[in-house]
Structures are given as C-alpha cells and as structure tokens.
Amino acid sequence: MKFAPSYNPADFETEVYAAWEAASKFAPAKEDRGGRSGRESKRYSIVMPPPNANGNLHIGHGLTVATEDSLTRYYRLRGRRTWYVPGADHAGFETWVVYERELEKQGKTRFMFSRDELYARVWDFVQEKRGAMELQLRALGASCSWKDLTFTLDENVIRQTYRTFERMWQDGLIYRGEKLVNYCTKHQTAFADIEVEYKDEDGALYEIKYPLVESDGYVVVSTTRPETLFGDTAVAVNPADERYADILGSHVSLPLTRREIPVIADQHADMTYGTGVVKITPAHDVNDFEVGMRHDLPRISVIGFDGKMLPICGADYEGLSVLECRKKVLKDLKDAGLLLGEKKIRHSVAHCYKCGTVIEPMLKEQWFVDTSKLAKMAIEHLNNNEIKFYPENKQKVLVNYLEGLKDWNISRQIPWGIAIPMFKKVDPNEPGEEWVFDTRTNLSEIEIGGVKYVRDEDTFDTWFSSSHWPIVCTNWEEKIGSEFYPLNVMETGADILFAWVARMIMVGLYVTGEVPFKEVYLHGLVLDAHGKKMSKSKGNVINPMEMILQYGSDAFRFGILRGRSAGLNQAFSENSVISGRNLCNKLWNISRFVQGIVDAEEAEKGFSETDVSVVLGNEANGAVHQTASDSINPEVYQYTTNNMGEDWICREINRARGVLEQCMAEYRFSEAVETIYELIWDKYADWFLESQKIFKNISLLKVTLESILTMLHPFAPFVTEAIWQNLSWTDGMIIDAMWPSIMGYDEISAENFERLIEVISEIRGMGTALSKFNKGKKFGLLVGEDILVNDNLLLVKFLSRVPAIASTNGTPRGLRLATVNHELYLDVPEKVVVDFRDELEAKILAIGRELDGLNARMMNPRYVEKAPQQLVRETRNSIAEKAEQINHLKSQLELI
Structure with a gap:
C-alpha cells in the first residue's frame, strides 16, 4: 500500500473510527491475553x-x-x-x-x-x-x-434509583421535613448546599430601633436584610453580653407591624458584630432557623416562591420584589424615625450557580437523606485507604468534608428528571401512612386499599440518581456483582469531588458493600493560554471540535494532555495542539521513510x-x-x-x-x-x-x-x-x-553512541555558530588520538555534516571543541576565532545585564509579594536560564 x-x-x-x-x-x-475470563481475568x-x-x-x-x-x-x-x-x-x-x-x-x-x-x-x-x-x-x-x-433516564437507572430510595426509606435514612432550603426564585427550585455559589459583594449593615415594650427606650438591631423583619419572631443577644442583661425576657415592638416579640439569649448573637443585637427570622435565615429550633420560636414566611413579598407583610408591601421591599422598608423606617443609620460592608452572598439570582433561604417541605451513617461508612473505608486518590491530598480533603456533611436535600421543583416515587394520602383522616412508596410515577393519583394518594410532583436531584453511576453502568444489581465492579478508576473533575465523587462512594458502599472504584483521578479546569478561566463573556472559550477540524483529533488529544497535572487548574493554548499536529506529521514522514527503505x-x-x-x-x-x-x-x-x-x-x-x-x-x-x-x-x-x-x-x-x-x-x-x-x-x-x-x-555499545551524540551535537552547534564568520561555509573536522571518533569516522562525518575529516597528526590547530575527553578541532582560520571570541564576550555582557535586572526585581519585596505568582515563577526561571547561558558561553570562551 x-x-x-x-x-x-x-x-x-472518520474512516478509521468506522473500521474500529x-x-x-x-x-x-x-x-484477556492470558486466556482468562470472568473475575479471573485481568x-x-x-x-x-x-x-x-x-x-x-x-x-x-x-x-x-x-x-x-x-x-x-x-x-x-x-x-x-x-x-x-x-x-x-x-x-x-x-x-x-x-x-x-x-x-x-x-x-x-x-x-x-x-x-x-x-x-x-x-x-x-x-x-x-x-x-x-x-x-x-x-x-x-x-x-x-x-x-x-447509559443515559441517566434509562429504565435501569430509574429502577436502581427507586430501589435505593425504597431501601433508604425503609432503613430510616430518607425523611420528609420542613427545613430551610436554598431556593432560586427565578427557576423556582431548591438546591443542595453544595450547589450554591457564593460571591463577595458590596452591601450595607442597617441599624434599626426596636422599641422596648415593658420600659422606655429601645434596642438597636443590626441587619443586612431589613425587608425580612416581618418574619422576625425574636431578637437575640449573647448571654455573656452584660449590656443587655436587664432586658432579657422582656419584649420589643416589631417596627412597621403591631407585633411584639421576645428578647432572648443565644450564643448566635456576636457581641462584636454591630450592636450585638440581632433579629431572628427563622423562616429566612439558616442560623436563625437553628436559633428558632433551640427556643421553639414560630416560623413566619414573608417571601413567596416567586420572589414576591407575601400578604402577611401588609398591603403596602405585598407583591413587591425583595429589593423593592427593602427600599420601601428603609424609607418607612426612616420616616418613622426608626432607622439610625447604615454602614457599608463587604459580605458573601449566595447565588444560583446558573442564573446568578440571589438565593433565598425558604421554608419548604422536602425529601432529605440522613447522611450521618452514610458519611461515617465512607470515612471508614477512605481511612482504610481502599480508594487511592490522585492527587493524594484530595483523600484528606474529602474526609474533612464528609465529617461535616449535612443532610442532603434531594427534592427539585422541576418537571425534567426522575420523579420521586412517593404518594401522599389525600384525606388525612383515612387509615394508613401519610406517605407511601410506589413506582407508578406515570400516574398522578393511585389507590391502595381504597385509600387515595396523590403523587409528589418533585423530581430527584440529579446527583442522587448519578450517585449510582458505577452501579448502573456495570449493571451490578441486574448481574448481582458485575465482574467489572468496582471500577479500576473514576476519572472526573476536581470541582465535583464533593458533589459527585463523595456521593458515589456513599451510595456505592450502601448498595453494594464495596467501594465503587479503586482509584480516583481528578483533573483540574482547563484555563486559557494566560491562565484565565474560560467564559463566553470573556471571549476566550476554546471549542474542541473546531480544534479537531483544523488540526485533527490526535493533535488535540496530545495538546490537551501536555502540561496536565492531577487536580490543578492549568493553562492550555493552541500552540500545544500545533505541536501535536507537527508530531503526527513527523511520524507520518518517518513511517513513509522506513517503508521506502523496506x-x-x-x-x-x-x-x-x-x-x-x-x-x-x-x-x-x-x-x-x-x-x-x-x-x-x-x-x-x-x-x-x-x-x-x-x-x-x-x-x-x-x-x-x-x-x-x-x-x-x-x-x-x-x-x-x-x-x-x-x-x-x-x-x-x-x-x-x-x-x-x-x-x-x-x-x-x-x-x-x-x-x-x-x-x-x-x-x-x-x-x-x-x-x-x-x-x-x-x-x-x-x-x-x-x-x-x-x-x-549491548549496553556498552549503546553508551558509546550516547557519547558520540554529544560529540556530534557539539560539532554541529559550533560549526553553525562559526559559519556566519566564513560566509556560511562549513569547516572541516580535525581528529586527534580519539578512539571513539576514529572508529566511527563514516558515521561522524555523515551525522555531523562536516565536509571533511582529517587527522591532526599530532599538531593541533583550529578551535578545540568543548566536548570532554575528546581531542577534536574545527579547522578554522585565526580571524574567525577572534571574531567568535568577541561575539561571546559581547553576549556574556548583554546577558549579564539582563540577569542583573532580573535579580534586582527579585530583591524587591513588593514585587515578590504583590506580583502574580506565575510572573514571579517565570522571573525565577529566567534567572536560572540566564545564569546557565552565561556559564555555557564562558566555557566556550575558556577553550578559545
């Protein structure tokens, strides 16, 4: 061919892939190649x-x-x-x-x-x-x-997800509870904690008067969310804060309402934050929810799932958006003389990771997984080193995460996904459980023993079904111990270590009793050539398909793997793909050459x-x-x-x-x-x-x-x-x-060729450097008492590309080469040697000046501390390179 x-x-x-x-x-x-099958095979x-x-x-x-x-x-x-x-x-x-x-x-x-x-x-x-x-x-x-x-909505995936859910339900690991959830009012669905994106933003800390009921005066409450005061059910002070000891147990009048709420003592109140008095809104703040649980406070929801204020806020505020309500509340507080002031702050605000909408903590009944037992089991297996991580430090990171893991909200308020197989009794007075498990999720209503139940309209969090991925892909449940389970490796992004890897380990152990994979390799994000995160808004997104069309799939694969280390976010540029393409072309030409010789x-x-x-x-x-x-x-x-x-x-x-x-x-x-x-x-x-x-x-x-x-x-x-x-x-x-x-x-023979490569490389390099002083003409090679070179004159002449090789006959002349233990000279005139020496000295001076500038930069503490670390590393590398260049030039100069 x-x-x-x-x-x-x-x-x-395309043709090659089709043939495969x-x-x-x-x-x-x-x-396997050893003739073994099943679990006995490799x-x-x-x-x-x-x-x-x-x-x-x-x-x-x-x-x-x-x-x-x-x-x-x-x-x-x-x-x-x-x-x-x-x-x-x-x-x-x-x-x-x-x-x-x-x-x-x-x-x-x-x-x-x-x-x-x-x-x-x-x-x-x-x-x-x-x-x-x-x-x-x-x-x-x-x-x-x-x-x-495998598609995550395939029947076997849904079937396995339902099996696990039912077993967890029976084991008491699944429960329904009203809790604060992270809620996106634009998409109108809840999220797990790990799916929330936090951003540092400019904000304000407002100081509001809450008049005392039992006595004259007031307390000043510090808050970033005045619009939620309609849901306040207490104000709290730290039990160790002596400033407020005499008002504990009394009440304050809730501004803009006719309600009175108690003054309570709780460690949640930080004496050093604001005035030390905080409003407690159990239905709209995670910490306040916990305070409310400890003090048995009522929960009053004031924001609807559409992001609008609810009727309980009053006619003046009902239907307003959160920000609109905040502006009106501040104006009304100011008009009433209850707003003392505000302080500009920088604080962390939760956002929907897809649309950027500010997340609202909302009270909602959801299905939760009690993760305490699952996390404990996973930690035991991780500490036994049953899963090896690349990079290694991620194992400890994961264990630390699991040790503080909260219960997992697995309900989502969207139609797209796997329906939660739970039905609620229509008439609470009928006999039987309030909720029953049933896989007939294609029906909106079912009847069991004459009792009617309606389907929960929520779907599963995708991560719940995806946590079964190694199980469903290997058909573990169907084959009862697939020979390919556990996986040899789970390769995925480091950014979903908690969201996915942790959950696969917990669910895999729960369902199969084995870890789902033996090793985990985590890759980092692919950044642009300047180390910046890719985004459409920045215009720096690289499309792999466009790369493949231009350079080929092999070039892209080679380029994307080059310079890649486990767990690190690293830069990627088109140049690395071009290098891959050049290698493919080189290999093609090599193969044509070999085939031609054959x-x-x-x-x-x-x-x-x-x-x-x-x-x-x-x-x-x-x-x-x-x-x-x-x-x-x-x-x-x-x-x-x-x-x-x-x-x-x-x-x-x-x-x-x-x-x-x-x-x-x-x-x-x-x-x-x-x-x-x-x-x-x-x-x-x-x-x-x-x-x-x-x-x-x-x-x-x-x-x-x-x-x-x-x-x-x-x-x-x-x-x-x-x-x-x-x-x-x-x-x-x-x-x-x-x-x-x-x-x-033969090792000795191979090592001799390695030495010969050094010799020939020096001949090539020095010959090229000197030829410009001789109108591009190459110089001959003079060889002294050198066994290795003399035994391989034909090869040396051919590979070094010198026009001629001759013996020194015991009288060295020309320019001696820098190769150690070899008596070799380039047959060059004295004038060429002088010109070359002058050039070497000039280069040493020029590079020395560059090196002085780089060293001065590194001596500046402000540069080392405040410059981007990548730039500092590049400076250090440049210093090492310049120093090496000078040493090499000096060694050449010494020979002259």
Missing part, C-alpha cells in the same frame, strides 16, 4: 462521567475523553479486557435552564405548558442534542462500548512482503521482539543490532517503555506524552533514522517503528492506526496490538 505524501487527518479519522466500530473493537473481550473498567445532553461538548469534555481513552487504549494494549462505558446525562436543572433559554428565544415561558407537555418537549430537545454529542465523542476517538451507552531493500534482495519471517529468521542471533497480530499467538520478529546506534535506539525504546508504564500507572499524562514526543522526534528521527541511511537494518527498522507506533497509540490513535494500515508488513489493527516487549541490546 502506498503512503499518501502527507497526513491529512480529515482523510483518515465495524470490527467491534470497543466491546470488552471475552478473555480487567480494566472505566465509565465516562456523562456529558450533559443539552449542547455541544466543551474543552473539559475534551480533556476527559483524551484522559480516559488513553487509559483504555493503553490497558487494551497491555492485554486486559477493557470496558469503557459511554454515558449521557439528562442533567435535570442544567438542562432545564438551557431549555428555558430556548423558550425565551421563542417568546415563551414554562408556565404556558403543563408538566407533562414540558417533559415531552425537553425529552425531544435532549434526544436531538444527544445525537450530536455522540458524534463529537467519536470525533475525539473515544473507544467506548457504544452498545452499553521497499527498496526487499526489491533489491528479491523477496516479497510475505517472506519477511524468513529473512528475520536469518538474523536469529539477535534479541526477540513480539508484536500482536490477528492470530492467537503473536508473530515473533527476530532482529540483530549491528552497530552502536542500533543498540542505543533499543535501549531508548526500553527506557521510554518503562517511563510510560510508570506514568500511566500514576496518571502522569504530561510526562507520558513528553516522553513519547522526545523518543520519536529527538531520538528516533534525529539520530537513529539518520544513521540508518547508512546501515539500513530492515528487521530493526520494522520492529522499532512498530514499538513506537504502539506506544503512541493511546494518545494518538488515529494516525497510528492509519500508518499501521499503510505499512506493508503489519497485519490486523494496531488497536489489537501487544504492548512492546523489552528489546535486547
């Missing part, structure tokens, strides 16, 4: 964090797939039965927000439709988006088992591609190398190493192989891609292939190229498969190949 002159990803990627799918290469094999299971099925994939999804698919392909090459399960998330509230925006574009609102109509419309919307999303996952190269794709040599010797094993058999004195084929037993290629360059490349492939194995085991993806990049570009292409233009060891060229293709395949699957299909001697697909075996070589 003839290689195309250049590699154009668009010409290959047609050959069913993504489904888990029945046996397995590798990973499930995709389901992307929200409401739009296109973003850069974070690109990182997720690049990471997970690299792992999957690597362990497939290692002979394991791999199972990478794709997913799609109905993303309850997230999708709801997206769809409401769609309605707004059409001039419509959700209130124009019934709940069933809305559900049907959103379903159609999501199915359309899912199709596009799955195509994008294929474009990223995800080698996932598509027949096992074709020429085999044509000259007069044998066909099918006779390769015979030729290789003639070289049976070398080490053995194995590559996979479609046959059960891999074909054995035998090769010999005939010179030190060949020994050296075998050693370097072995070293890279070892580094890659360690990197993949420890999730060091950046180091992995850098290692294979260096092997291909700096070692294989620059040195080994150049030397093979002289020696042409066909068997070794084949084996080494196969090894390199196989090691790169996890990160760049498309180009490696395309090359594999173009090579004349490879069978089957590279996706089925075996991870390279250890190659045999």
Whole structure:
C-alpha cells in the first residue's frame, strides 16, 4: 500500500473510527491475553462521567475523553479486557435552564405548558442534542462500548434509583421535613448546599430601633436584610453580653407591624458584630432557623416562591420584589424615625450557580437523606485507604468534608428528571401512612386499599440518581456483582469531588458493600493560554471540535494532555495542539521513510512482503521482539543490532517503555506524552533514522517503528492506526496490538553512541555558530588520538555534516571543541576565532545585564509579594536560564 505524501487527518479519522466500530473493537473481550475470563481475568473498567445532553461538548469534555481513552487504549494494549462505558446525562436543572433559554428565544415561558407537555418537549430537545454529542465523542476517538451507552433516564437507572430510595426509606435514612432550603426564585427550585455559589459583594449593615415594650427606650438591631423583619419572631443577644442583661425576657415592638416579640439569649448573637443585637427570622435565615429550633420560636414566611413579598407583610408591601421591599422598608423606617443609620460592608452572598439570582433561604417541605451513617461508612473505608486518590491530598480533603456533611436535600421543583416515587394520602383522616412508596410515577393519583394518594410532583436531584453511576453502568444489581465492579478508576473533575465523587462512594458502599472504584483521578479546569478561566463573556472559550477540524483529533488529544497535572487548574493554548499536529506529521514522514527503505531493500534482495519471517529468521542471533497480530499467538520478529546506534535506539525504546508504564500507572499524562514526543522526534528521527541511511537494518527498522507506533497509540490513535494500515508488513489493527516487549541490546555499545551524540551535537552547534564568520561555509573536522571518533569516522562525518575529516597528526590547530575527553578541532582560520571570541564576550555582557535586572526585581519585596505568582515563577526561571547561558558561553570562551 502506498503512503499518501502527507497526513491529512480529515482523510483518515472518520474512516478509521468506522473500521474500529465495524470490527467491534470497543466491546470488552471475552478473555484477556492470558486466556482468562470472568473475575479471573485481568480487567480494566472505566465509565465516562456523562456529558450533559443539552449542547455541544466543551474543552473539559475534551480533556476527559483524551484522559480516559488513553487509559483504555493503553490497558487494551497491555492485554486486559477493557470496558469503557459511554454515558449521557439528562442533567435535570442544567438542562432545564438551557431549555428555558430556548423558550425565551421563542417568546415563551414554562408556565404556558403543563408538566407533562414540558417533559415531552425537553425529552425531544435532549434526544436531538444527544445525537450530536455522540458524534463529537467519536470525533475525539473515544473507544467506548457504544452498545452499553447509559443515559441517566434509562429504565435501569430509574429502577436502581427507586430501589435505593425504597431501601433508604425503609432503613430510616430518607425523611420528609420542613427545613430551610436554598431556593432560586427565578427557576423556582431548591438546591443542595453544595450547589450554591457564593460571591463577595458590596452591601450595607442597617441599624434599626426596636422599641422596648415593658420600659422606655429601645434596642438597636443590626441587619443586612431589613425587608425580612416581618418574619422576625425574636431578637437575640449573647448571654455573656452584660449590656443587655436587664432586658432579657422582656419584649420589643416589631417596627412597621403591631407585633411584639421576645428578647432572648443565644450564643448566635456576636457581641462584636454591630450592636450585638440581632433579629431572628427563622423562616429566612439558616442560623436563625437553628436559633428558632433551640427556643421553639414560630416560623413566619414573608417571601413567596416567586420572589414576591407575601400578604402577611401588609398591603403596602405585598407583591413587591425583595429589593423593592427593602427600599420601601428603609424609607418607612426612616420616616418613622426608626432607622439610625447604615454602614457599608463587604459580605458573601449566595447565588444560583446558573442564573446568578440571589438565593433565598425558604421554608419548604422536602425529601432529605440522613447522611450521618452514610458519611461515617465512607470515612471508614477512605481511612482504610481502599480508594487511592490522585492527587493524594484530595483523600484528606474529602474526609474533612464528609465529617461535616449535612443532610442532603434531594427534592427539585422541576418537571425534567426522575420523579420521586412517593404518594401522599389525600384525606388525612383515612387509615394508613401519610406517605407511601410506589413506582407508578406515570400516574398522578393511585389507590391502595381504597385509600387515595396523590403523587409528589418533585423530581430527584440529579446527583442522587448519578450517585449510582458505577452501579448502573456495570449493571451490578441486574448481574448481582458485575465482574467489572468496582471500577479500576473514576476519572472526573476536581470541582465535583464533593458533589459527585463523595456521593458515589456513599451510595456505592450502601448498595453494594464495596467501594465503587479503586482509584480516583481528578483533573483540574482547563484555563486559557494566560491562565484565565474560560467564559463566553470573556471571549476566550476554546471549542474542541473546531480544534479537531483544523488540526485533527490526535493533535488535540496530545495538546490537551501536555502540561496536565492531577487536580490543578492549568493553562492550555493552541500552540500545544500545533505541536501535536507537527508530531503526527513527523511520524507520518518517518513511517513513509522506513517503508521506502523496506521497499527498496526487499526489491533489491528479491523477496516479497510475505517472506519477511524468513529473512528475520536469518538474523536469529539477535534479541526477540513480539508484536500482536490477528492470530492467537503473536508473530515473533527476530532482529540483530549491528552497530552502536542500533543498540542505543533499543535501549531508548526500553527506557521510554518503562517511563510510560510508570506514568500511566500514576496518571502522569504530561510526562507520558513528553516522553513519547522526545523518543520519536529527538531520538528516533534525529539520530537513529539518520544513521540508518547508512546501515539500513530492515528487521530493526520494522520492529522499532512498530514499538513506537504502539506506544503512541493511546494518545494518538488515529494516525497510528492509519500508518499501521499503510505499512506493508503489519497485519490486523494496531488497536489489537501487544504492548512492546523489552528489546535486547549491548549496553556498552549503546553508551558509546550516547557519547558520540554529544560529540556530534557539539560539532554541529559550533560549526553553525562559526559559519556566519566564513560566509556560511562549513569547516572541516580535525581528529586527534580519539578512539571513539576514529572508529566511527563514516558515521561522524555523515551525522555531523562536516565536509571533511582529517587527522591532526599530532599538531593541533583550529578551535578545540568543548566536548570532554575528546581531542577534536574545527579547522578554522585565526580571524574567525577572534571574531567568535568577541561575539561571546559581547553576549556574556548583554546577558549579564539582563540577569542583573532580573535579580534586582527579585530583591524587591513588593514585587515578590504583590506580583502574580506565575510572573514571579517565570522571573525565577529566567534567572536560572540566564545564569546557565552565561556559564555555557564562558566555557566556550575558556577553550578559545
């Protein structure tokens, strides 16, 4: 098969992926390479964090797939039965927000439709988006088992969610209670604490007179929320605050109302905050709710779920928004002489994480999970190190979070999602429980034993159903202990450690008795090239699909993994993708070159591609190398190493192989891609292939190229498969190949070539530096008593690109090279040496001035303390680089 002159990803990627799918290469094999099946086999299971099925994939999804698919392909090459399960998330509230925006574009609102109509419309919307999303996952190269794709509204997911809920209900872990919840009045739904986003904002602390009832005078209450005073049921002072000891137990008149409320003592009142007197509004403040519980205070709701003030506030305030009411209350207090003043403050305010609406603490009956037992169980297993975390410190972070975990609100007031399977008795006087569990959620009303019940209209928090993800993706309940559970790794974003990972661990342990995964790898956010968070408003969002269209999927995968460390938010730029594209092009050209040598040599010797094993058999004195084929037993290629360059490349492939194995085991993806990049570009292409233009060891060229293709395949699957299909001697697909075996070589010979590389690099570098003083002409090389160079004159001349090599004949002349323990000179005139020395001295002075400036900057404490840390790090790195440059220049100067 003839290689195309250049590699154009668009010409290959769709075709290659279709070939993989047609050959069913993504489904888990029945046996591992050792012939073992079931739980006795070596397995590798990973499930995709389901992307929200409401739009296109973003850069974070690109990182997720690049990471997970690299792992999957690597362990497939290692002979394991791999199972990478794709997913799609109905993303309850997230999708709801997206769809409401769609309605707004059409001039419509959700209130124009019934709940069933809305559900049907959103379903159609999501199915359309899912199709596009799955195509994008294929474009990223995800080698996932598509027949096992799991959608979070699939029947098995709903069934498992209901099973867990029923069991928790029976175990007393599920309860319904009226509590303060985080409520978004725009979307009219509650949130769990972890879903609330806090922002520091400018605000005011108002001081309001509350007249005493039993005596003259007043107390001054400090508050940031005067509009909620209609819901005050007490004012509190600290029991240790002697200023107010004589009014404890008395009452104050609630401003703008005719109510009287008590003065109570509670530790919640901070003597150092404001006046030390605080209003207690149990229905609209989390801390006040707890105070109210301790003192048995009534709860009065004054804000409705639509964000408007309720009738209890009075006719003058009813129907006003919160901010409108605040302005009117302040005006009325001022007119009544009850507003003493205000103080500007900076405080943290809760917001809806999607629309930015200020969150209102609201009293609402909801379904809650009692997390105390679940958290305790999770902590025990985490402390037993049953799950390994990358980065390691996240284990302790998670344990600390679980130790302070509050009960989990799992009710959401939106139609889109899994309906909560609970029905309430219509007539409270009828016999039976107030609430009953029933999975007939398609019905709004049911009858049990003659008693009528109506369905709770709320849906589950998406995180509740998603906490079953490893269980439902492996069909644990259906198969009672799926062989792929627990997962080998859960790869996901560090930003959802609490929201998702913690809950998967708790629910996984509760349902199965086992941890749901053995390891957790957390990636950070992908930032723009300047280290800024990507956002549409900033215009710095990178679309992975656009990158793939321009540079190819492999280039994107390589670029997104480069420079990536566990748990850290790190910058990403187009340049890293361009570097990946260049590597793919380089590899294509390397492969064309090798194929060209193979074709020429085999044509000259007069044998066909099918006779390769015979030729290789003639070289049976070398080490053995194995590559996979479609046959059960891999074909054995035998090769010999005939010179030190060949020994050296075998050693370097072995070293890279070892580094890659360690990197993949420890999730060091950046180091992995850098290692294979260096092997291909700096070692294989620059040195080994150049030397093979002289020696042409066909068997070794084949084996080494196969090894390199196989090691790169996890990160760049498309180009490696395309090359594999173009090579004349490879069978089957590279996706089925075996991870390279250890190659045999002579260590002394390899080390000698390493030394020769240093020599040749110095010859090249110095020759280039001096040629500009000689009108671009290159200089010859003079060699003294140097065994290594004299034994390899042909190779040195060819690789160093000098026009001639001669002996010094015991009389050194020209410019001596800086290579240690080698007597080598460039045959240059004295004038060139003088000009070069002058240039070196000028460079040392110039770089020295730059170094002085950088050192002065670092000596300034204000710069070190106040400049961005990234800039400080760059300055330190520049100092080290400049110092190294000066030392190198001085060493050259000393030789002159």
